[in-house]
Amino acid sequence: MRIRTGDHYLGGENWAHYLRFELAATSQSVVKVSLIHLEGETAADIEVSPSAREATVKIVNHQMTTPKGAWGWTLQEIKQSGP
Numbered sequence: 001m002r003i004r005t006g007d008h009y010l011g012g013e014n015w016a017h018y019l020r021f022e023l024a025a026t027s028q029s030v031v032k033v034s035l036i037h038l039e040g041e042t043a044a045d046i047e048v049s050p051s052a053r054e055a056t057v058k059i060v061n062h063q064m065t066t067p068k069g070a071w072g073w074t075l076q077e078i079k080q081s082g083p
Contacts, residue, residue: 035073
């Protein structure tokens with residue numbers, strides 16, 4: 001899995017912060033990403049899977065500047081039933 005971050009200045013004191021998860025092209029795993037947070041802001045859980053290999057989280061913060069704190073999250077592989 002590849003994980004990337006990015007920031008986009010929206011004007012004024014507004015910034016959009018991005019966290020992107022990309023599942024490898026050969027992976028057959030389903031991965032749940034939960035407890036996603038950045039400087040006290042939280043985001044909904046997401047899943048990446050062979051049918052949806054990429055997911056991006058966006059947090060807009062009105063008081064944070066580009067030198068922000070660290071993102072945090074938890075990854076969990078979901079066991080699939082069947083052959």
